[in-house]
Amino acid sequence: MTFSWSERFAERTIHMSSSAIRELLKITERPDFISFAGGLPAPEVFPVAEVAEAAGRILRERGAQALQYGATEGYRPLREWVAARMTGEGLPITTENVLITTGSQQALDLVGKILVDPGSQVLVESPTYLAALQAWNAYGAEYAQAPADGDGMRIVGLERLLRAGPRFVYCLPNFQNPGGVTLTRERRERLVALAEKHGVPVVEDDPYRELRFDGEHLPRLIQLDAARRDEAPYAGNIIYTTTFSKILSPGLRVGWVIAAREAIAKLTQAKQGTDLHTPTFNQMIAYELASTGFLERHAKIIVQAYRERRDVMLAALATEFPASVTWTHPQGGMFLWVTLPNGMDAADLLRDAIEQKVAFVPGAPFHTDGSGANTLRLNFSNASTEMISEGIQRLGVALRARLARQEEAVPA
């Protein structure tokens, strides 16, 4: 009998596909490549010596604990650190409101596992983080899109979308991936009020919050919701997730979720089946560096480096890109979002760009309705300022060549 794996896979695998970012990473790992594709931190800012020192101390002082299985909820001192810090910022929570996850990507997957049935509708921003879609596709999610502009998710029309009964709203309020835009305070307040009115959970994905280059921090959605409810510990409808990936190291894979205790308990059950718990040793390292105040000081160094890289990219775009192309001006984070002239396909441009040894992520996979072919995402955190100038110049050459070919094909 002939055996075929494809006939053996479960139905849900039909909706599974490879992340466009992960696939590009394979190409851009080559040393002569300039990559604006993955959301990779700058390798120069990893605190290697401090991690080595913390790891040594942990192994010397609590080695057996570090190498042992741990609780699914996470390393207790780390959960206590999160709870104390958030309570200090006006979000009254206890350790029972905190689940440590294997990166915030796992938090997104676990959210899908507990909230999405096949055919469930999820309300996302347009565009949105493609790997969240990848996670929820596996659970059979379907999507409604809330349009976004330079101030983030638009509130006009949101109530109609909420009335359709989505399982949850997915929102990235700070330096959105991929748009680079930030949700205004007024919109945050209105989103929180509307979600509460319609009894719809909001998943607030916030990995880039600490990477603010200009202006003041805005309140988290979960803080605004807690202020409206005035109850302790927090028991509302927002599920907040963030990560150590962007201010410490993505390789450690440590993130966390803050939510009502009931939601945390269900997420914890979901996590047990996935990986039992996040690596104990990695959580202990993250705790050491966070609780001593080192990470707060370190974040300032990262912010300075990324601000400079953003500015260099914006300046290069202004000189190298044709006038028919537009882009966002993010106040922080790692990405900006480019809109090409109508009719130009970013996937075609990527093929030309790869020949020039430069890469970005085409915009279509960040949309749920097949739109966005003429958009793309540029990461500015990973490459050095020299590489950014060089890479944008190469992209400009590829872009102008394609524009010229297009104009030849369709004479004005």
Ligand code: N5F
């Ligand atoms: O906490 P972690 O490292 O799991 O980060 C996941 C994550 C969750 N939510 C948002 C909005 C994110 O942007 C990320 C990380 N995204 C990066 C990106 O390029 O969009 C990293 C992906 C890198 C990769 O696939 O290797």
